[in-house]
Amino acid sequence: MWTMNMAVLHLPVYTVLLVGYVQAGVADGDVTPRLTFSYNAKERTAKRFSASGVVNFTTLHLSNEDKTLYVGAREILFALNLTDISEVTLHRNFTWETPDRKREECSFKGKDLQKDCFNYIKIFLRVNNTHLYVCGTYAFSPTCAYIKTDNFSLVKSDSGEVVTEDGRSRCPFNPEYKSTAIIADGELYAGTVSNFQGNEPIIYKSLSQGTSLKTENSLNWLQDPAFVGSAYIQESLPKGNEVGDDDKIYFFFSEVGKEFDFFDNTLVSRIARVCKGDLGGERVLQKKWTTFLKAQLLCSLPDDGFPFNIIQDMFVLTPSPEDWKNTVFYGVFTSQWYKGASGSSAVCSFTMDQVVEAFNGRYREVNRETQQWYTYNHPVPEPRPGMCITNEARKQDIPSSLRMPDKVLNFVKDHFLMDSVIRSSPLLLKRNAHYTQIAVHRVQTGSKVYHVLFVGTDDGRLHKAININGKMHIIEEMVLFRNSQPVLNIELDTEKGQLYISSFSELVEVPIANCTNYQSCGECVLSRDPYCAWDGSQCVDIRQTPPNKAWQQSIVEADTATNL
């Protein structure tokens, strides 16, 4: 009976599908969202959070264990209950204000009292089961502290004063500076600037009792970077494997590409990495990274090679820690050259295989006199410079970076840039949109796996998109905020199927799908929303549907998935 229904359905469904396709195509190659929801659209209700006088929701940290969304704003921190972030009675919060003395100092140094001289929360991360770590710009005087999760308050000394730490090299001075931080295995890794002037970029490891590590500034390992993210990849897994590699921390940023000496100030996007077990060198590179390497990420049009050279955000999609080799890096990019009306953006993806290949490939070398960069074609010392300690190195009696031969460390000092460029063509190109943030959800429906992209714009819209046979389809567009303002953060809660999205003055919780919105079978199937399927009488969310329940959906044209 059901089979017959399907047959009857086929014709109208594909007829309408074709129309939808042509409409998108006619718009001059640009991808047009199939549905657009205004701020007040009932069909796509969002839960909202804002508080009088509170601005700059710059930092989000989602904790499923605590059922809490931790939010850092200007001079205030929130713990919102995931049951309902808009429910005020479930909130906890406290202010962390900059003392007047600090603010005056900041102003005295020439900074804007009403803009720069506040405490903007830039780092808000979990350290262990009982504590969070928080850093703020603290009126151009970065400061960090611990928060106890049980009572959501700053850790204080016996005398009742907040125990603070110097935040330099962890948190930027300037609230506008693009920085990143991540905690891996109890250690903080930050990409930021380490001085008041903002001209000393750094990738810094610190926190535990061990030695802190830095990038070597005098060697220009970083060139005016703007950090957009970082990721912890457990490449030591699975335990006991033959290679015996170390876990790694990756950093994503744009910076001045000194290897492009033709155009002044050509920006390039980078992926950089360090090894978790790096302890610095014994004589050479003392207290400095011995494993810092970087490579170019290039997102460019396949035909004319036009580069979207500025990375705006990176989402690292790892199926599971053990399956790190299948990691996909999803980046949103804009171009330094093409501005257009309101710009244009591209989403590019890179695989772990590509990344590994680049870091295992040739190095570049600079001619110190001419400042030109060349491919380094000569023999390389052993163990391979910049690599983590592996079983191979242990066999050579090198159990840590402290025992790495000087010639290897001297080599890596000057050979931190890989020769290979990690390339991708855009998966998604969007005109008249400046993408700022991205989150990607790996969804399995039936036997198929889809990567659903959630992309935020600088005017407060969200695009939900999916790749169908190499072409992107924007399932829906939502206006997120009352006023047009940039999407600052997207946190994806895969367990609850919610997105938490922040901007300057507002925070919204949006379900990743609202299938009941599609009221007919045609609507439901045409949406190409992989979360939704028609069960014979209504459009259901397949994640909430019993596995033995029959449904159908049609993500790919002429390819109807069914669960009969």
Add this chain to the structure above:
Amino acid sequence: MWTMNMAVLHLPVYTVLLVGYVQAGVADGDVTPRLTFSYNAKERTAKRFSASGVVNFTTLHLSNEDKTLYVGAREILFALNLTDISEVTLHRNFTWETPDRKREECSFKGKDLQKDCFNYIKIFLRVNNTHLYVCGTYAFSPTCAYIKTDNFSLVKSDSGEVVTEDGRSRCPFNPEYKSTAIIADGELYAGTVSNFQGNEPIIYKSLSQGTSLKTENSLNWLQDPAFVGSAYIQESLPKGNEVGDDDKIYFFFSEVGKEFDFFDNTLVSRIARVCKGDLGGERVLQKKWTTFLKAQLLCSLPDDGFPFNIIQDMFVLTPSPEDWKNTVFYGVFTSQWYKGASGSSAVCSFTMDQVVEAFNGRYREVNRETQQWYTYNHPVPEPRPGMCITNEARKQDIPSSLRMPDKVLNFVKDHFLMDSVIRSSPLLLKRNAHYTQIAVHRVQTGSKVYHVLFVGTDDGRLHKAININGKMHIIEEMVLFRNSQPVLNIELDTEKGQLYISSFSELVEVPIANCTNYQSCGECVLSRDPYCAWDGSQCVDIRQTPPNKAWQQSIVEADTATNL
């Protein structure tokens, strides 16, 4: 004795060479000319020609047979004696003015009387041993005529009136429009616009008694093109070869790249070609090209793929007509996106092999509904659409395009764009220069062959450059004209070793080298000028040196050529 001298010379020569290299490198990757000559520099004397009230030296035609440089300017034509173009007593000229009636019509149609409504000479070519063909814009009413070379005057009827032809489809209406024309085997091939409004581009063949051929306008074979050149390549040679291919005419232009549907109005550079023997179709494509095909030329940076997408000029270097397979296409390109202070330019080269491969490769196809372009992956009718008549076709009883099957012609109507992009990385990149014209000279010195580039800028400078081990070296820069104005044409006289270069108000004759300028052995060798060598006592022009005479030069570092 000479050998000893050389050994003594080595050290200082290389020391200075290295210094020169570093200087160029320090200038941030930009190529700095080794020597720069001002307008009045005695060392690099030029012969000059200008005439009171004469402007727009837009057309040059060099005729070694006549020992004459034919020059078309606004409303006047010159025949300059190559013995000395500045010698007024050797000139011949006549005016070809627009009648007042025509000028009034032009003004009446809304054109500028003082700018548009004159007769600008746009075509000035040799037809046969006794005649030249000339076309002018004739106050937005293009008109052509013949010139007898013996007395250098327009051919007149018995009644004494100039015999004119309608110049439409040969010569543009608007003097600013970028067009091209070439005479091959007595036929005129022109790339221009065919209407007053300037929105009907055309590639047109005409002149002899045979049928004229056009591009098919309704099918958008051309998209707002700006033609920069054309070339006649005798691919039928050598006579009696197995393939039995036809000669071809190539066109070079930039146009709107409709296949790039993401950015509005993305410009692309093209090479297009037609076969000399094309006669159009019998039923399909009647009086239209049956062999019109085009492909993209892409000059882009190797690292970030940044495209120099606008071709400004093309020089086709063919060693000899029989050796057409070794043709190299040298183009100068600028970018639509990067403007910088005064722009930047690139010289790219493409080989005939690359061109042949693209035209033998896949086609592109447009989806008429979505206007998107795709690779055409299906079977192609026989004989291969757009190819010339070859022995293979003749065997199939297809001796001309008139007998080509309808299915082949219907296919070529829609499949005129090749899928492959013909790519090149810049040979020469120059910041703060907008290149407008190029000529290339193939020079043999000893056993080595060099391609010397002569490139003109939009502010009246000439760069003489040579590729040394993959790096360009600008041997010298000359300021050509009294006032800063664009180089409009460069004609290279390989026999006499002279360049004829025109601009709006001036014409100069420059010897391709002035070796006596280099007064010491060091200077002579360091110049890396392939025309010059040190003969033991002075810097000589090796083209004027007896073959058994000893000399030395050093074009490539650490590679001293000698003729002992």
